[in-house]
Amino acid sequence: MGTQLVWFKRDLRVHDHAALAQAAAQGPVLCLYIIEPSYWSAPDASQRQFDFVRECLRDLYRQLKACGQVLHVLTGEVTEVLEQLHQQQAFSHLHSHQETGNGLTYQRDLAVAQWCQARGVVWQEQRQHGVVRRLPSRDVWSDHWQQLMAAPPVPTPALQSAQWPWAPQAFPEWQAWGLPTDQAPERQTGGRSEGLRTLHSFLQDRSSQYRGGISSPLSAETACSRLSPYLSWGCLSLREVVQATEQTLRAPSTDAWTRKGLNAFMSRLHWHCHFMQKLESEPAIEHRNMHRGYDGLRENDWNAEHFERLRTATTGWPLVDACVTMLQHTGWLNFRMRAMLVSVAAYPLWLHWREVGHWLARQFVDYEPGIHWSQMQMQSGTTGINTTRVYNPIKQAQDQDPQGVFVRRWLPVLRRVPDTWLFEPWKMPPSVQAQCGVTVGRDWPLPVVDLAEATRSAKAQLHARRNTAPVRQAKQAVVDKHASRKRPEGTRKRRPPTAPKAQTTLDF
Ligand SMILES: Cc1cc2nc3c(=O)[nH]c(=O)nc-3n(C[C@H](O)[C@H](O)[C@H](O)COP(=O)(O)OP(=O)(O)OC[C@H]3O[C@@H](n4cnc5c(N)ncnc54)[C@H](O)[C@@H]3O)c2cc1C
Known part of the structure; x- marks a missing residue:
């Protein structure tokens, strides 16, 4: 040969x-x-x-x-x-x-x-990956995933070298292309060795925090696996992560709490390919709404100032601005905070997902187009098949960062603001502002819009569109193409005890 x-x-x-x-x-x-x-x-x-x-x-x-x-x-x-x-x-x-x-x-x-x-x-x-080219029907997708993940990993082969015709080339410097510089000083380090270290520390130690730890941006940093960039760039194969997780699940030393967390983690390894399959089956969802009935909903209302305030962490909503600041520094955020950022962009700020998606893609070291664009649309309400989830950034702050540790860590300017006003500084009486040395409007921006009113108006516009006959009628085609399948009762296959449950809700 x-x-x-x-x-x-x-x-x-x-x-x-x-x-x-x-x-x-x-x-x-x-x-x-x-x-x-x-x-x-x-x-x-x-x-x-x-x-x-x-x-x-x-x-x-x-x-x-x-x-x-x-x-x-x-x-x-x-x-x-x-x-x-x-x-x-x-x-x-x-x-x-x-x-x-x-x-x-x-x-x-x-x-x-x-x-x-x-x-x-x-x-x-x-x-x-468990992505299938020219997938005839979503009904068979899950079986394909299981088969690929259950097969033994391909062993490293013995390699015979062919002749390379040139001297080695220098690795190009990013700056040479004249593109914007952007370094994320606290990002994860690339490479398989780091990927394997991250996998082992998760399975042997940190997975006990997975359950209950992945929603708050404070605990998520260590409770989440942090494997996303290593999976996105292929330093680790998805199959080896699936099989190593199954092995940990089977180990007698793994306690019941950790096992529950690992099962939830396994579901996400399933979602990894489930979401990528959407882009594989319909590449156009990178550019246009998954449900075409939502075309024109936000496209013509682009508000450059809203986007600038979001992008530069100056919305005036502390949790949002803290998340954007963390993202700028680390290139990573947990799922809930990513979803909250997109929800804030899509509802109170009424920004179309495309430009916001490009900005976020650049921020994520783990950018994976299939997951990213599917999620951008899902969190913006343009899939037509998912429940509308509108995250209130003030409530999220109260739930996920009750002592304000995360907000104070990423926003030093708010460190001296008392707990009572930390998530809504604009409500702080002038005497408290003077006491803590933060003048709203000078040291901290006023909110970009009135949150309650803007969210109400956004929801009303989305619901009005959703209730039209053409939108309702076209929904089934999106379900057929992209939604996960619930096996009919009686035909459900037996799964090995450690395998993840099939994705059974339309939300995924
Ligand atoms: C708007 C938006 C954009 C996103 N863009 C990306 C992206 O570009 N790349 C990316 O890898 N993830 C993306 N996600 C999904 C998720 O937020 C990240 O996978 C997760 O935060 C990565 O951290 P982790 O590896 O510690 O996650 P863990 O919770 O430890 O999950 C393990 C792995 O499962 C997969 N996974 C986890 N959650 C999801 C999910 N909701 N959908 C699909 N796969 C999932 C990822 O491969 C992840 O590495 C996005 C989510 C949202 C809401």
Whole structure:
């Protein structure tokens, strides 16, 4: 067989790497990662993700070196890079994992397929997630997921190297592209070694906090697994995380409380692919409403000032501004706080999800297009099949940060504000403002809008739209395509005791 080119994408590991194993079985291998300028200058990409990927690649380099291989990194658009390489060192096969990415990577993959066809190169793509290409019906989805996750991980293959035609290229600096800098100084570190450390610390220690700890932004930092960036960039395979979790669930030393938490965690590993499947089945949901009956609801009302206040952590609602500040510094937030930010954007601030989604995508080191765009639409009420969830940021602060520890940590200016006024500083009497040294309107912004009134008006507009006949009639088609399935009673399959429950509500 001829030279086998392995194209690493969002699968930055050697272990359980089906594409690498397939390549190794067919001949001498070349391993390549391509830094695509068009990808990194897109509105959903950012330096913090780029820096994380660079760390993943360093780690991948070490993993491949241990197998006697070199990771080659080239910069350029994929078909151009493939063409140049093919001219120097013809390869017969291209190997990669399937990717459920944004519109740009989808178009790029179409171009790669065309290029392969024109050059007579065979492109073999492998599955790495429970996402199914050309899924005939959502009814069979869960069985596909179970099968893939139950299969043994692919062993690291013995690799034979092919000849690389060029000297190593320098890794490009982000600044060289003239794009906005954005470093997230407290973000997680990239790479499989860090991913494995995070997985082990979660399963062996932190998972006991999962139940009861994942909603408050204070406890979530350690109670959540923190595996999202390692799953999004493929430093860990989803299957190895599923199987390691099952093993911990079976261990006699795992107590009942932790076991409940781990079962909830397993459900989320299921959701990971369930949400990605939505984008795979309907790539257009990155750009347009999942339920077309909501078209025009917010699109023409874009309010640049509202967005600016949200983006710059100056809404005047302390929990919202604290979350945005944390996100700027760390590139991560727990689910509830992400949902609250989108809810605040979509309801009281009445912002369409698309621009807000780009901004948040850039903030998230773990940006995963399939999860992200599905969630953006779900939390904005444009799927037409989910219950409308409107998070009140003042109530959320009272519930999730009752002592104001989180708010004071991220917003030093409010540290001396007494508990009574901390979540609604604008209500603070002038004498208290003078006492604590915070003048509202000068040191702390007035709320961007009247929360109660703006939320009422938003809900009324959404409900009016939802109650129209065309919107009600079109709902079933969205359910058929995207909603999870409840098996009819009597046909329910027996699950092994540790497997997650199938997603049974329309909310997922
Ligand atoms: C508006 C919005 C945008 C989001 N964008 C992303 C994104 O770009 N990338 C991303 O990985 N997650 C996204 N999420 C889902 C979720 O918030 C994160 O997966 C989670 O906070 C990551 O932290 P963790 O790994 O500690 O989570 P854990 O609770 O430990 O969950 C483990 C894993 O399960 C998956 N998962 C957890 N919650 C969800 C969920 N609700 N839907 C789908 N999969 C889930 C993730 O892969 C996660 O790493 C988004 C949520 C919202 C509301």
